[in-house]
Amino acid sequence: MSWPVSNIIFCSYAISPPAGHAWSRTVTVPGGPLTRVAGTDVSIPCHVRDYEGPVEQNFEWTFSPSAGSSLEIISTFDPKFTDSMYTERVSAGGVRLQRVGHNAVQLHIQSLSPSDEGEYTCSTPSTDATISGNYKDQVGVKVIPDTLTVRRTKGRSAGARVVPEGGSFHLQCQAESGDASEHTHLSLTWLWQGSQGLATPVLTLSHLGRFQPGPGYEERYDSGAVRLDTVGADGYRLVVEDAQTSDTGDYSCTAATWVQGPQGWEQIQQKNISVSSIEVRPRDVNVTVSVNVTSVTVGDPLALSCHVQQDSTAPGFTRVRWFVSRDKESQELPWGQDPDPTQTDGTNHLLELPHVWDSGEYTCQAMVWVAHRNATWYLVAQKASKPIKVSVNSVGPELGVSLNASFVPQFSEERTELVCEVSGPDGAHVSVSWYHTSVQESDSPMPPPDLVGALDHDWTLREGERYWQRIERGEIVFSRRNPQIFVLRFLWTSDKDRGRYHCEATVWERQQNKSWAEIRTVPSNPFSVTWDAAEPSLAVSATVTRVAAATGGTFEMECAVTARNIPSPRYSVQVKLIQSAPSPSTVAPSLLRGHADGVTPGGLRAFGKAVLEKVQERLYRFRLYQSQAQDSGSYQCSVTAWTQGGSGAWREVKNQTSNQVNLQFQGTDNTAFDVSWFSQRPGKEPAFLAAVDRSAQVRQSRRNSSSDVAIERLSAMEFRLRIYGCEEEDIGGHYCTVTPWVQTVQGDWSSQESVTSNVVSLAVRMDLLNAFKYPLLIGVGLALLIGLLSGLIGYCSSRHCCRAQPVQQTRKEHRRLMSMELD
Template identity: 35%
Template sequence: MENAFFTYFILFLTFGWGQGRVVRVPESPLVRVEGQAVSVRCSVSDYEGPREQDFEWKVVRGADSLQLISTFDPSYSDRYFQDRVDSGDIAVERLGDDTVELRIQNMKASDSATYRCSTPSTDSIIKGNYDANVELKVIGDSLKVSPAAPPAVVPEGGPIELRCNATLDPAENTYLSVTWSIRKGASSEDILTFGPDTGVTTGDGSRQRYADAGLRVDLQGGGAYGLVLTEARPADQGVYVCTAREWVREKGGVWQQVLERTVEMGEVQVTPTAQSLMVTVEDNSTLSVDDTLNLTCTVNADDLSALGLEVTWLVSPDTGGSPSAPRVLVHINWDGVVTDSSGLVGVSRVGVGAFRLVVRGVDRSDSGLYSCRVQAWVRQSSREWYQAADKTSAPALVLVTVIEPEFKVALGDVVTPQVSGDPTELECRVTDVLRLQDGRLAVSWHYAEATPADMPASVHPVATVDERGNLQPGDAYRERVEKGLLVLSRVEPDTFRLRFLRTQDSDMGQYSCTASAWNRGRDGSWAKSKEVRSDPLGVHWVPKNPTLSVSAQPLKEATSAGSTFEMSCQATAENLQSPGYSVLIHMEETAGGKARKILSLGPDSVLKLEEWNELGRLDSVVLEKTGATEFRFRLYGAQVTDRGLYYCDVTAWTPGPGNSWDKAVSAASNKIPVNFADTGPAFNVSIQSDAASVLPGGTAKMECIMTLGASPNAGDVSYEVRWYHSRLQSLDRPTQLATMDRLGVVRKSPRNGSGDCSLEQTDAQTFALRIHGAQERDTGEYHCTATPWLRSPSGAWTSGHDLTSDRVFLSVTFSMWDSLKLPLLYGTGASLAVGLLSILLGFVCTQCCCRNAKHTPRTRNGLMDLEMD
């Protein structure tokens, strides 16, 4: 029994203590610098009791221990530490239920000791560890940092040297790191860090630059640390800062920073090459043809020798107006390779920042504005170049003078118009030509409107024949030139002509021509050397208004229906050149009434039916041109509806641009009447109904009957019939039910909640309408409308006037007796039949079932009878 108890006790000690409370502090020793702050964390795990645990800190020196601070007892601190606890120099901060942190703000050398973190027991069984020790070693502050001031101003591409001296007491066995950073405004960025071992750490923006050797660490020994930026950039401008840090290596090889000091080295300004770059070209120059042009481009910049320069000479023509795009004349790169567009142009470097342009044998085309464009490049440590600046000098004007040719210009008229539409021809002649040599002549024509003497006249370009012989029309005359109505020609080398095939009234005014001399330059282009303008020449005539008169004459009169009507129209015009005529035939039913357009004939003899759209009579009207100014109209098979007043409306047209026509004047002729007696039949229409009322679901029939005063031949008359329905107390228009055209085709309108309808022709004069399955909505008034059609002897059909019948009323009513008599009769008959059938069945059953039954008399033995029962 004792052996078993001993065994259980050994297992409890083995497993119980191994799984008990654990208090943890950092591994010892902790090395910190005097005057700095320290934080020591203490945590507990695997405990029982409340979730929030309390902690106590003690300072242990040998066999002595002093109470430092507690999380639950404010009076726990020893009086030796009480003042520092009260001032907050020593404090404990709870980080969680199971973690606290001891904080000492200002470390002292006397603070070197062993610090013990303890937790009071809240466990039901004591197991695990309840305290842990950490050794804290406080060393002296021996870190010294002194920077060297960098250059205040550095040109772009120049080096920046950043030097910082940092030292430590070697007896402390600590390590040093130096960090260079740049501050721009409120932001700061690390450039490079050396240490705490021999490693180098670069910032995100400096990693590639360090890999390209644009950043270089310069270690001179004795605590002197240097960082060199080999090529300064505009982005390198700012305040440079040096930061020295003291480190210790704790257990596990982890670096722990114990001290840091930061000093400003100074502000560095980087002068951009674009700011210091200056490009100038010498003053303007005037040369004669075949002289040599020399221009020098001077370049100045900070640290000019460190820049790679590309020079491009540009030239643009001096137009006197808005500047035009320059062209490249010659180019030289930083290696001295020259690229030019002509063998007569060269460029060379004549000094540091001096480049000379040479153009031999200049001509008139070399005049213009010359400028020098310089592109400055900076070479990086990676041996790559980047463009730092691009600047162009102010232009220098170069004039190449030539001896101008001499000539005179005279303008004369060859053909003078008398009226509108006549041709006009003007001649521009260049005379007394001197010193033109191999040049060419060009001419421009101008037009100015005729205005009073005190009013300025606006000049419009008509057209130009350039030095190459190309025709360039003005905007206002482009269409006439394209259609061949305006012609420019060069009849001799020094004679030019302008011809209007048909002159318009708007062409009257002042005309002038300008002759210009052109010489070919060295590059093949043409340059204008001189121009002379002629005196203006007036083109005028007395305008006359065109007049037009039209006379109509009857050739055949329509005396009866079916006869032919014919009339002619004669047009007489004045003050028109080569006119064309269009004719439009009108008809008025009454004098002064609305005119109806019959047909027309255009100036190109195109015939068109206007408002003549009667079926079967499209060929009954004819309009033809029988002479230059005479037209004839013919109407076949005249009908009653053709009676009225006929006249011609004639319009005179003059030829316009191309094949178009311009309207000149219009006139109407006198009116020719067409009036004959109407001997045709007289029509009438009536309506009748077979019943005034009908039951719901019944059929109603109505007839539309035609009557004639005089019967035409069989087949020469036809009708178009339409039936309408009007509901009682309805303000809507009558509803069309069905129609039958004169060919017998029936069309029905859609019905909504009403009975169906049908329409048929029962004889030659009668048209019957039936309402099938009448409904209450079919109650109302009905009437019909008929349009008679007559066929003339020529075979053309003519419609007469619409005829409307009287109205008949149809009522759809519900009769009580009529609706109940049949059901009552059927019910009575059925009841009688069922009663008779029941009596018969009863009699049959009685005879068949009761005939064989025998009567047995009851016995007198009462007891037996009851037993049997």
């Protein structure tokens, strides 16, 4: 098998440069030199970018040997371009040019020879408007001789080999590379190929000296079950231990040569050789049981030998299990089981029974295990022997044993009563043992029965290992009604008690040394104790039996409970009121579950005006006297089912809530309201504005501003506050509080809980034009009036009051002489 040598392929695309970008043609080939082995192939890619002209470019390849002139190899557009030395190879396809894109090609040369060593140049004819960039590039190719050899080890043939499951096999090949001048490295891989024909690496020694397990072999490589050893200078040995059937297939050895090139390590050559074909054959065992006698007397010992023979010499460890079959029912013998696999290799396994009481068929089941390197065991083979019939002859009294039930539980926690009846000769000394076999899944092996308890021949009680605590607590009772009837009673049956029960009656005989000896043991028929483990269900339905038409009336509802799959249920009941508040409130106490001192039908539990009554089994009545407006809302029953556990403690089984029933009152004349209004300014206490009581009397607070308030009753349920002449003092929040008053049946009025409304904000905007218009007009008018009056008064004053009276001048001759007295 050969793997292709990987080559790098470059692909590029001509992309128009952005505006303002100068073209500069670039031709590139891989960096060199490229080292190849004589006889192998080489592929050299070449591509061009940043060019002008047609999208598809042409290429030409030339070759320059170490000493000599350049030779033209091949061209994409000129068929006559090829030199005569390459014409034959080009025509035969040994040298060809493959276009991989509009601007990229690959030169393929097959079967390299030392004459192909030299420089290879890739060039492109110019299609550019101006000469810019490089139009060719070259790479060197070095051809080294083929020195890689891989072969099978001398003396080993490539034929098929058979390996037993769990065994091991070694495969070896030799590989070497004699050329050390080029610093080549060698890698070696072991391959496995199955029937599907797909080769898979098992383990690789890389060219860097690292071990690499193949897919699916990592865990086995880590444990050392699969490893690669070097033998001498050129030997490589694959070791596979703990062989599995999946290891069947063809194994081959692949060697590869690696060199370090410009791009890193590169594989340049590989060779493969088929080493061997491996068949991993599954193990097989032959199991036989031998016995000296096949007929024994009841109570006598019995010895059986199980011989296990393997068909493989590979190391393996054997474990056996013994089974006895009676009446078509197989049962494992607990004392006939080997310990866990050990380093002891045995082929004969002995079963010794001190006493045999019943006939049956004995079978030996053998299992072969193989130890893995990671300390785990792997089962490689399993087989059972043919059954051996052993007949037991009875010499004691004949007994008849039957098992019945006087009470079978239908649910968990109920009682169970089993009756074992023994029929036999009068005066026989009989003891009875009770056994329980747990319920198992259908695909699980039948477990051995567990001893519940036994009444021995001296009437002492012998408890089973798993049941002694319950027996001491009195949960399990053993009794004997008469010499022939024995009773097993579970006061409380749990889920783990389900299964099959049987009793075994043993006849005892007094010996000469005054001791008692078992003469015969007879098992009864099995009896199954089981029930459907159905999920408990609880349903609650609430109905209104009495409607409160108005406040003060009586509201009554009943809650009916239906339960399924709940043993002996008792109930606790709670009535809840759901209002617009965030959480429901309880208006009645819980009615506790009715055990010994609980509530019997007709009993009452009262709380204020509310009464919870148990009418009958699973029917409860809730009654609310003198219901008021605050009692309106939705009512529902919450019921919890309880059952009594095995220890006598009550446990909660299921909780269910009923549907909701409504208690609503219609607005009538027997309802009135007190409505009060308040204002709330930031940072201040609420201020009372006005109020109207249920008798329509209005109260107002004393106001310091010119604004005024009024309360209107628009309807029986609607009130309005009016504020006239709003001023700055009226800015802020306003709200109302309502106190309902309800008239009872007796005619009395009772107040209910007050309710506060939401806050409504009031903002007062000042209108400057309207604020100053009338004062300005009034002022101007008054000024004009005063001015006119002032002018009129002045005018009148000047005309009448201020005019001078005329003075009459008396002539001097007419004057009298003044008397002297006047002087």
